[in-house]
Amino acid sequence: MLYFERKHLDERKEIIKSIPSSSKSGVWMKPFLKWAGGKSRLVPKISHMLPKADRLVEPFAGSCAVFLGLNYPKNLISDTNQDLISIYQWLQTDAEAFIQQCGALFLPENNTLERYIELRSEFNNGKMGSLRRSILFIYLNRHCFNGLCRYNKKGKFNVPYGKMRAPYFPKRELIGFASKAKMAEFRHDDFRNVMKSAVPGDVIYVDPPYAPLSATASFDNYAAGGFSPKDQEDLAHLCFESAARGVPVLLSNHDTLFTRRLYDGSRITELEVTRSISATGHKRGTASEILVLFKKGLRRSPQLSLFPFFAA
């Protein structure tokens, strides 16, 4: 047997050995992806506030920090980002091969601007299968600027090279995810469909792209990010409706006049959160955020249209 074939098999065996048959309760697992708005640091607070349930429903999964940090026996994990969901499904069905092939891209010779552009072009040319695309996404996430995920209007990933000295290969985190994935169903869907499919016995944690901090913050940019004020309104409506059907919801968002009006009638807890990712990388500060609990028996205040409020 050739040396590199044996090495390949040894690596696979090592990965198979380290994937536990199920995740141990109480073990805090960290996401393997860098993700804007990731909630790792809020997990203890969220865990404290989320009611007990048979199943956790997460319609805005992102890096899955909350699913990984909590221990519900069943989980419905969804997001509109197809790249994310494909990765999660590969880790659920063929983790050993997937992790081994991801690791093969984390080499010093692949950490140059030229190789980054080459691999990003391969990702963007769309000719490869879902497995290769998922593997390239992990490489891009750890080699791009600040771990950002941004696509242009044509759906091409356009984040520049990150110039990191030695990008970390999150092997332990990938292995942890693979064990936890056994307790989850992954879905590529809009939050509206996912929330409507929840039933009593479920609890929902919603973490949407945040509302802008002020009415003067670029509303256009915000809507271009894919989540409009109408989406925020639909979400608020579904939170009240789910609670009325006996499905409690916990929601994260910025603390603004707009969000206060949207959630009027719910139970709001204020938080001071240090942001981990910002547009400029060096500007890390604090922003006011809220955790909002919707439970049966809430009375929603009558809502006026919120659009004129924003147009101001």
Ligand SMILES: C[S@@+](CC[C@H](N)C(=O)[O-])C[C@H]1O[C@@H](n2cnc3c(N)ncnc32)[C@H](O)[C@@H]1O
């Ligand atoms: C703030 S992030 C969630 C972060 C996540 N809680 C974490 O800890 O990593 C918001 C997520 O919402 C997803 N998203 C945006 N619009 C959506 C929609 N209409 N339905 C479902 N997911 C959506 C984005 O792809 C993104 O992953």
